[in-house]
Amino acid sequence: MLEADSIHILGERADLEIETWAQHPRIKISEFKAPIFSAAEQLACVQGIYRNTSLLWVPQYNIPLLYRGRLIVTIHDVCHLALPQTLGNGLQRWYSKRLFSAVASRAEAIFCVSEFTANEMQKHLSVDSSRIFVTYPTVVNTWDKLPAYPLENTDTPYLLSVGNHKNHKNLKSMITAFHLIKDRIPHKLLIVGKKDGFINPATGILSAADQADQRVCFTGQVSEQELKMYYKNADALIFPSLYEGFGSPLVEAMSQGCPIACSNVSSLPEVAGEAAIYFDPTNIVDISRALVTIATDKNLRESLIHRGYLRVEQFCTDSGARKTAAVINRLLRGTSF
Secondary structure (H helix, E strand, O other): OOOOOOOOEEEHHHOOOOOOOHOOOOEEEOOOOOOOOOOOHHHHOOOOOOOOOOEEEEEOOOOOOOOOOEEEEEEEOOOOHHHHHHHHOHHHHHHHHHHHHHHHHOOOOEEEEEEHHHHHHHHHHOOOOOHHEEEOOOOOOOOHHHHOOOOOOOOOEEEEEEEEEEHHHHHHHHHHHHHHHHHHHOOEEEEOOOOOOOOOOOHHHHHHHHHHOOOOOEEOOHHHHHHHHHHHHOOOEEEEOOOOOOOHHHHHHHHOOOOOEEOOOOOOHHHOOOOOOEEOOOHHHHHHHHHHHHHHHHHHHHHHHHHHHHHHHOOOOOOOHHHHHHHHHHHHOOOOO
16 A cells, blocks of 8 residues: 555546545545546646645656646556657647656656566657666456356357557558458457547548458447457457557456467567467558468467466566555655665
8 A cells, every 4th residue: 555644536536436445544536527638637737636746646648747746657658659640630749749758857757567668768758767667557357256148149250359449559450451361261350449539540440341241340348247258259369459558458368268369569579478479460461361370270279378377377466556556655755766
């Protein structure tokens, strides 16, 4: 537990108050609904919402620029710096760079969700390694508590993709690759993830799916219960992303005995290790090869499942949370790094 006298958490009260930790007497939840990257988010500082804060922890790089107190930040990825084309216009790119630069110059500690992201922070922002701490997220603690109800209408085998409809998720390339080999396998391609509400949504996904003769299915956003069942019943998870700071679907898949075929870039090999087969996400033919291989080789899938169960253990502990708490407590005590 953190050593602060009280811990104030900003967010949507209805979502936060259902958590067990929210009942702790030292925790106070304040309603905060400002959209991410909005002017309202920045104006909160002027309104005094951070007044009397000893140490502010921002779980994303969208820090309050006018805040002048002590600051720690969690960085999930630097995609907006590494792939600026994922942002739609020059103003968005400028604002993103401005926020990242402020994090790099002002944060006393920066938590990164992978070694890859830590290296990217040093590469793009020249952050000294003494201020960077790698804290893997704990992904699957609550999954084992969910009952294992079977899915309905799953007579046809399917390959699963989990990811929002954003450009760097590379869904269009995956669908195009699936179209090339759909006559060689009996599977459908099931895509789970939020489709709407993004500043710069991916384009061309639906038109690519139309070529696949109704073999590509979109579920939209689903509950944790449904997602768990999709993993359990899939022949494989296909994860074609061009850039990920961590890649939580890989850990979720491993925990549910779902073999993986994924991109060979960014943090993904660091997370999946030997529990996946890899492909070049920029090469449609290579993606197609991986789809056929994992869909038709049962022995390979069984081997990947076994390796996944072994690898996922390192993401099922609270070591990341303990490391985070240790760093925060050290800062609260006034100890420098």
